[in-house]
Amino acid sequence: MTYLKTIAAAVSAALLAGCSLQEPYVRPDTAAQPAYPTGSAYPGAGATSNTTAAADTGWAEFLGDPALRRLVGIALENNRDLRVAMLRVEQARAQLQLQRAALVPQVGLAAGSSDSKNNSSSSDDSNRNHAPLHTQSVALSASWEADFFGRLQSLSDEAREQYLATSYARQAAQIALVAQVSEQYLSLLAAGEQLAVSDSTVAAAQESWRINKLRYDTGSGSEIDATLALGILQQAQANQTAQTRLKAQAENALVLLLGQPLPADLPPAVPLRQLTLMADVPAGLPSDLLLRRPDVQQAEAQLRAENAHIGAARAAFFPRITLTAAAGTASSGLGSLFQAGSGAWTFAPQLLLPLFDGGANQANLDAARVAKDIGVAQYQKSVQSAFREVADGLAARGTYDKELESRQQYSDTQQRRLVLAELRYNNGIDDYLSVLSAKTDLYNAQTALVTARLNRWNSMLELYRALGGGWREHSAT
Numbered sequence: 001m002t003y004l005k006t007i008a009a010a011v012s013a014a015l016l017a018g019c020s021l022q023e024p025y026v027r028p029d030t031a032a033q034p035a036y037p038t039g040s041a042y043p044g045a046g047a048t049s050n051t052t053a054a055a056d057t058g059w060a061e062f063l064g065d066p067a068l069r070r071l072v073g074i075a076l077e078n079n080r081d082l083r084v085a086m087l088r089v090e091q092a093r094a095q096l097q098l099q100r101a102a103l104v105p106q107v108g109l110a111a112g113s114s115d116s117k118n119n120s121s122s123s124d125d126s127n128r129n130h131a132p133l134h135t136q137s138v139a140l141s142a143s144w145e146a147d148f149f150g151r152l153q154s155l156s157d158e159a160r161e162q163y164l165a166t167s168y169a170r171q172a173a174q175i176a177l178v179a180q181v182s183e184q185y186l187s188l189l190a191a192g193e194q195l196a197v198s199d200s201t202v203a204a205a206q207e208s209w210r211i212n213k214l215r216y217d218t219g220s221g222s223e224i225d226a227t228l229a230l231g232i233l234q235q236a237q238a239n240q241t242a243q244t245r246l247k248a249q250a251e252n253a254l255v256l257l258l259g260q261p262l263p264a265d266l267p268p269a270v271p272l273r274q275l276t277l278m279a280d281v282p283a284g285l286p287s288d289l290l291l292r293r294p295d296v297q298q299a300e301a302q303l304r305a306e307n308a309h310i311g312a313a314r315a316a317f318f319p320r321i322t323l324t325a326a327a328g329t330a331s332s333g334l335g336s337l338f339q340a341g342s343g344a345w346t347f348a349p350q351l352l353l354p355l356f357d358g359g360a361n362q363a364n365l366d367a368a369r370v371a372k373d374i375g376v377a378q379y380q381k382s383v384q385s386a387f388r389e390v391a392d393g394l395a396a397r398g399t400y401d402k403e404l405e406s407r408q409q410y411s412d413t414q415q416r417r418l419v420l421a422e423l424r425y426n427n428g429i430d431d432y433l434s435v436l437s438a439k440t441d442l443y444n445a446q447t448a449l450v451t452a453r454l455n456r457w458n459s460m461l462e463l464y465r466a467l468g469g470g471w472r473e474h475s476a477t
Helices: 004-015 066-080 082-101 152-218 223-258 286-291 294-315 360-426 430-467
Strands: 104-118 135-146 320-331 343-352
Touching: 066 104, 066 152, 066 223, 135 343, 152 223, 152 294, 152 430, 223 360, 223 430, 286 294, 286 360, 294 360, 360 430
Parallel strands: none
Antiparallel strands: 104 135, 135 320, 320 343
């Protein structure tokens, strides 16, 4: 009768199942602007010849250089950081399965043997000084925690959101890797072009110093001119050495991203001025970032996990009911273990009601709520950062072409100025200082032009990444 009452009580409590204490999730206000900025820095921001969204544009189509496409493919196969991100997804998946397992009964088979002897001095003990008692048993056991207040479900929801967060983090890691490899490859190209400028400057400086030294040795030139020419040569050689170092370091950084040495059979590199990436990508609407940027989705999944954790923390204030049962056979002899009349069963429900814990449950709930507030702030910051990155990319797209045009014109002007300065010097009109100044300004103009080309391509890559591009290899995927 007692067992029936216990079972009835458990069934009555089961009617409360589904009473979750988890707070409904509401996406917080991101405070993001409804449209991207406009103005002189954003000419034609809404116009684009490409109708495929950046997030749907495969990196194989966006990256027009064959060598770069191959390097990106190698990095996606070998990069260690991306491999760690993929393994963390598998780890989170295992944790999710582990947490889901707590929702279902745990069933096992138990077999045991025990020996006992009663030497009690009590006069009414019928087993006193009798022979040892041997007991063997085999039973199928099951245990289950009745999740009446949603504690286990909340923990399972939290694990699921953590799994989604790691999955989004893996996508974000791939997008970042595509951008990093591309930018480092462009840096390597730029370093090579800077080195080529330095090489040509050294060659010209050597010839200039040879002529001025010859003039000085023959008495037709001054020592100051020969000294200035030597100074130009020494400065050019120093710049050449520095550019050689930068090129080697850029190659080392690219090798690290690839996870292996550069392939010997790479297609020939295309100069920055001839490089062809996709001409444009549409920015879309700011609200698209909430759906297309993996890092924003990761932040929201983390926020939902914190929200689920609050439900588990609140459920800790309520009773926990565990049902444990076993059914099998028991006998004093191994031979009679499975004979008729040896059946045995147990049913042991347990209720744990927290009464006093020194404020531990309340502290845990307060910590969970603070963690959610932190998650809200981090989510809002991720959205605002994404908005800022896209706006910066649009400003770069709207201004770099004009800057490059001006810098190219300035470089051509400095080239012409050097020709005129050398003519005036050779005809005795000006001293060599004018030639020195013209050569220095030409070198600076040429290196600044290469840097501007690099920055332009990097800004296009950053805009592509900021809009969620780089997750797919092909647009049709």
